[in-house]
Amino acid sequence: MKILTVVGARPNFMKVAPIHKALQKYKKSVTHLICHTGQHYDTNMSEIFFKQLELPVPDYFLGIGSGSHAEQTGRIMIEFEKLLIKENPVLVIVVGDVNSTIACALTAKKLHIKVAHVEAGLRSFDRDMPEEVNRILTDSISDYLFVTEKSGLVNLKNEGIDKGKVFFVGNCMIDSLISILKLTKKTNILKKYELNQNDYIIVTMHRPSNVDSETRLTGLVKLLNSLSVHRKIIFPIHPRTRKNLEGFGLLEKVNENIFLTNPIGYIDFISLLEKSELILTDSGGIQEESTYLGVQCITLRTSTERPSTVDEGTNQLVGGDFKKAGEAVLNVIGGHKKIGTVPAFWDGKAAERICEILASELNY
Ligand code: UD1
Numbered sequence: 001m002k003i004l005t006v007v008g009a010r011p012n013f014m015k016v017a018p019i020h021k022a023l024q025k026y027k028k029s030v031t032h033l034i035c036h037t038g039q040h041y042d043t044n045m046s047e048i049f050f051k052q053l054e055l056p057v058p059d060y061f062l063g064i065g066s067g068s069h070a071e072q073t074g075r076i077m078i079e080f081e082k083l084l085i086k087e088n089p090v091l092v093i094v095v096g097d098v099n100s101t102i103a104c105a106l107t108a109k110k111l112h113i114k115v116a117h118v119e120a121g122l123r124s125f126d127r128d129m130p131e132e133v134n135r136i137l138t139d140s141i142s143d144y145l146f147v148t149e150k151s152g153l154v155n156l157k158n159e160g161i162d163k164g165k166v167f168f169v170g171n172c173m174i175d176s177l178i179s180i181l182k183l184t185k186k187t188n189i190l191k192k193y194e195l196n197q198n199d200y201i202i203v204t205m206h207r208p209s210n211v212d213s214e215t216r217l218t219g220l221v222k223l224l225n226s227l228s229v230h231r232k233i234i235f236p237i238h239p240r241t242r243k244n245l246e247g248f249g250l251l252e253k254v255n256e257n258i259f260l261t262n263p264i265g266y267i268d269f270i271s272l273l274e275k276s277e278l279i280l281t282d283s284g285g286i287q288e289e290s291t292y293l294g295v296q297c298i299t300l301r302t303s304t305e306r307p308s309t310v311d312e313g314t315n316q317l318v319g320g321d322f323k324k325a326g327e328a329v330l331n332v333i334g335g336h337k338k339i340g341t342v343p344a345f346w347d348g349k350a351a352e353r354i355c356e357i358l359a360s361e362l363n364y
Contacts, residue, residue: 003030011283012101014176014285020055021351022184035061038063038065039065044265062080072103077106080104080108084111091116095119096119097305109141114362116142117146118172121334122135131305138160145161146167147169148170155324168344174346189264189268201227201232203233203235203279204236204238205241205282205300208240209242210301211241227329227330232257233258237260277332279296280329281300287313302320312340312341
């Protein structure tokens with residue numbers, strides 16, 4: 001029996017690594033194939049994660065690369081269809097909400113191959129986000145929907161999805177985080193940037209709504225410059241953000257005491273996050289990782305598809321307003337920390353639960 005799992009972009013790798021590991025228990029009856037669409041292709045956005053997460057070299061690499069949404073999604077579908085016809089798996093597993101997720105789910109479904117969606121049910125209720133469209137469409141055609149947090153159960157119920165297909169299993173991204181924490185102790189990343197524990201801010205920003213317009217990006221640079229008076233800042237820059245900072249002539253306007261780095265590998269990034277005073281971000285996954293680690297997180301977005309990080313965790317949603325974001329950061333630095341708890345089932349065993357459920361559903 002063949003199961004084929006898709007990865008495409010950076011946040012997919014940490015969700016698939018624990019699933020691949022958990023499937024090894026069934027390797028006498030299941031061959032697990034991994035297909036990398038190549039949506040992300042830079043070494044620091046892709047290869048380094050495979051090494052650090054101990055993922056095998058993918059069985060297939062589609063080499064799709066960048067492009068408009070239609071180009072990227074279309075190219076993935078054309079190449080993935082050829083692969084499915086060749087391998088004929090019983091199940092395709094897709095994770096998260098990137099273009100590779102919907103492209104491969106849709107291709108599989110049209111060939112009558114069952115689809116499992118890991119991280120189902122999350123909703124920001126903002127259909128201007130490409131990820132929200134990907135999430136809704138993928139969930140609507142999936143046969144097995146694996147949910148990370150309680151809000152997912154409510155959202156899927158409200159959308160009329162048959163509850164027999166929905167399984168509350170916890171969070172595979174946290175499975176990877178828990179296993180990597182053994183290694184983060186050994187890095188010397190703080191020394192490299194002359195940072196002291198609990199005394200610096202990390203920034204990550206890559207959403208189109210924050211980085212694609214000159215006005216927004218100028219506002220962000222001004223905010224960071226003003227915060228850099230209070231704390232050292234480290235800002236690993238996503239390729240989309242770097243391209244726009246360069247294009248708008250903003251790179252040289254960033255204060256010298258802000259460390260601008262290329263994207264950072266998983267072990268060093270989690271090490272930096274774990275030891276930081278706070279993170280300012282617009283990422284989805286980082287809201288969850290900071291909640292698990294108990295690190296203060298200020299999210300520069302108007303909505304989150306991960307409400308448990310706000311209701312239970314250490315995340316604060318400040319909207320798109322840079323002034324409000326600055327005030328929230330200064331508030332945290334001033335000692336007003338949010339105390340959080342870890343959501344249910346974020347315990348390192350989500351992938352094992354998924355593989356057990358699939359074993360009984362598919363009879364392997
Ligand atoms: C994608 C996902 C987003 C996820 C993010 C994580 C979609 C719609 N978006 O956004 O949900 O949070 O990944 O990073 O799937 N580029 C490189 N090297 C790379 C990859 C990209 O230089 O390895 C550049 C390209 O110029 C590209 C741009 O970055 O045009 C954006 O890449 P793309 O995959 O289109 O979207 P992301 O912004 O990374």
